[in-house]
Amino acid sequence: MSEYKSGSNLEKVLRAGHFAFTGECGPPQGANVEHLREKAGHLKGCVDAVNVTDNQTAVVRMSSWAASLILLEEGLEPNFQMVCRDRNRLAIQSDILGAYSLGIRNMLCLSGDHQSFGNHPEAKNVFDIDSMQLIYTVKKMRDEGKFLNEQEVDVPPRLFVGAASNPFAEPFDFRVYRLAKKIAAGADFIQTQCIYNMDKFREFMRRAVDMGLHEKCHILAGVTPMKSVGMALYMAKQVPGMDVPDSLIKRLRGAGKGKVAEEGIKFALEQIETFKEMEGVAGVHLMAIEWEHKVPEIAERAGVLPRPSV
Amino acid sequence: MIVARQKPIEEIVEMTQAFHKLLVVGCKGCVTVCNVGGAKEVAILASALRISGKRNGREVVVGEHTLERQCDPEYVDELKDILEDYEAVVSIACGVGPQFIAERYPAVRVFPGVNTQFMGGAEEHGIWSERCAGCGTCVVHYFGGVCPIARCSKSLLNGPCGGSNNGKCEISNDVDCIWDIIVTRMMEQGRLKELIEFKPPKSWATARDGGPRRMIREELVE
Numbered sequence: 001m002s003e004y005k006s007g008s009n010l011e012k013v014l015r016a017g018h019f020a021f022t023g024e025c026g027p028p029q030g031a032n033v034e035h036l037r038e039k040a041g042h043l044k045g046c047v048d049a050v051n052v053t054d055n056q057t058a059v060v061r062m063s064s065w066a067a068s069l070i071l072l073e074e075g076l077e078p079n080f081q082m083v084c085r086d087r088n089r090l091a092i093q094s095d096i097l098g099a100y101s102l103g104i105r106n107m108l109c110l111s112g113d114h115q116s117f118g119n120h121p122e123a124k125n126v127f128d129i130d131s132m133q134l135i136y137t138v139k140k141m142r143d144e145g146k147f148l149n150e151q152e153v154d155v156p157p158r159l160f161v162g163a164a165s166n167p168f169a170e171p172f173d174f175r176v177y178r179l180a181k182k183i184a185a186g187a188d189f190i191q192t193q194c195i196y197n198m199d200k201f202r203e204f205m206r207r208a209v210d211m212g213l214h215e216k217c218h219i220l221a222g223v224t225p226m227k228s229v230g231m232a233l234y235m236a237k238q239v240p241g242m243d244v245p246d247s248l249i250k251r252l253r254g255a256g257k258g259k260v261a262e263e264g265i266k267f268a269l270e271q272i273e274t275f276k277e278m279e280g281v282a283g284v285h286l287m288a289i290e291w292e293h294k295v296p297e298i299a300e301r302a303g304v305l306p307r308p309s310v
Numbered sequence: 311m312i313v314a315r316q317k318p319i320e321e322i323v324e325m326t327q328a329f330h331k332l333l334v335v336g337c338k339g340c341v342t343v344c345n346v347g348g349a350k351e352v353a354i355l356a357s358a359l360r361i362s363g364k365r366n367g368r369e370v371v372v373g374e375h376t377l378e379r380q381c382d383p384e385y386v387d388e389l390k391d392i393l394e395d396y397e398a399v400v401s402i403a404c405g406v407g408p409q410f411i412a413e414r415y416p417a418v419r420v421f422p423g424v425n426t427q428f429m430g431g432a433e434e435h436g437i438w439s440e441r442c443a444g445c446g447t448c449v450v451h452y453f454g455g456v457c458p459i460a461r462c463s464k465s466l467l468n469g470p471c472g473g474s475n476n477g478k479c480e481i482s483n484d485v486d487c488i489w490d491i492i493v494t495r496m497m498e499q500g501r502l503k504e505l506i507e508f509k510p511p512k513s514w515a516t517a518r519d520g521g522p523r524r525m526i527r528e529e530l531v532e
């Protein structure tokens with residue numbers, strides 16, 4: 001299968017032109033392997049790959065590569081996330097080799113939330129390289145077989161390289177160029193920040209398509225169903241770079257007692273339908289945070305089951 | 311300049327409480343400019359220490375002296391005779407000052423009276439902000455004359471990150487997102503193309519990461 005860059009399931013699904021559907025799973029704040037297996041179990045058969053977050057929001061959790069391996073054991077394909085906050089270029093390159101050697105085939109490159117958000121705000125951060133340079137690093141190791149110092153890698157890691165994009169963060173006009181930059185640096189696929197402002201995302205995609213970015217890279221639209229009005233308000237006010245239109249909050253409020261979560265899912269389903277038709281969108285990345293058990297239902301109702309096997 | 315902040319007076323009182331003859335030493339350099347360690351502040355701190363000594367029923371003699379610079383042995387030498395009358399020094403220069411004094415006068419106990427913050431400048435009267443992290447290889451010209459190493463919370467060379475929030479950094483609404491400023495400035499200058507260019511990993515070997523730094527200029531060494 002040398003034509004593939006990594007041969008990961010996600011790569012095959014996308015290359016075959018299927019509408020991809022990926023999920024997400026946060027490792028436990030402890031060694032609770034059973035809980036991780038249980039959460040992962042819900043996603044089995046519903047998604048093409050599962051993002052395994054790396055100390056997300058700067059809260060200490062089981063390491064993402066270890067949790068990725070547990071997912072592999074469960075028969076799921078992990079998308080191993082790596083942030084630049086906690087590792088220098090030595091640790092980054094050695095973790096890339098380790099992850100690949102143990103069977104990981106997708107990797108998502110991120111800068112990482114600043115530690116002041118998390119549960120160890122007094123920590124020192126690293127940021128030796130940034131997310132753009134991390135993409136470049138993985139690609140260099142894979143395609144050139146070279147470390148950052150130009151030394152040869154003894155058996156290069158063949159990873160499918162992912163990156164994130166936030167179409168909503170300011171400065172808006174620059175965001176599509178930053179996406180282009182990530183693709184030029186080596187991103188094979190992109191997963192966007194959770195989308196709620198559909199008009200703004202449509203405009204972002206229009207620009208991306210105009211630049212032909214969708215032909216160079218697979219762009220997956222980020223979806224997180226709202227569970228409650230409180231969650232929507234929190235996302236709108238507390239999460240940096242998140243754009244939650246008032247109309248959505250109004251709609252959730254209007255759903256009435258006990259029906260908000262269902263309304264949130266309905267909105268997500270409408271979004272997925274729209275994304276299926278939207279030019280340049282190659283799939284959906286569903287981040288059902290601590291709502292993994294709802295994924296089978298959402299996937300079913302979104303009409304994305306069964307997942308293709310390529 | 312190097313910007314510093316005064317330590318809480320209680321902390322200075324506590325760390326010097328074993329001594330009865332203190333010399334407060336100021337510096338006419340950066341700390342005078344940022345109103346924390348000049349002759350004026352020396353006088354204020356000295357009288358605060360005297361008052362606190364009296365209040366606690368202790369006889370404390372507090373002297374005052376301000377040097378041209380504390381980061382230069384030539385000026386630190388000036389303290390030689392003065393110090394004979396004191397047991398300890400409270401230096402309110404940046405962190406360099408107490409070290410130069412301690413090095414020159416090993417028998418004297420030296421305490422830092424300020425917390426050294428950063429290399430920066432005055433935005434307006436009473437407001438200072440960080441500008442340089444001393445990385446050893448200046449690259450501000452790539453970024454519209456703005457340093458992302460010192461001023462982006464993640465030192466991103468290919469920013470802005472996804473947390474940029476209406477011109478503010480994800481860490482706080484009180485902190486500007488410097489990448490928002492860089493992008494706006496570069497786009498206004500018609501330099502989008504440069505902004506899109508990938509900036510490779512930086513060598514931190516010239517920064518503090520390469521070990522403590524020392525500079526020798528042969529032509530100046532006698």
Ligand code: SF4
Nearest residue numbers: 442443445448449457
């Ligand atoms: S690039 Fe380096 S030397 Fe220049 S201002 Fe920034 S930290 Fe200082």
Ligand code: SF4
Nearest residue numbers: 462471474479480487
């Ligand atoms: S929000 Fe702006 S300043 Fe803050 S870390 Fe991100 S790019 Fe840097």
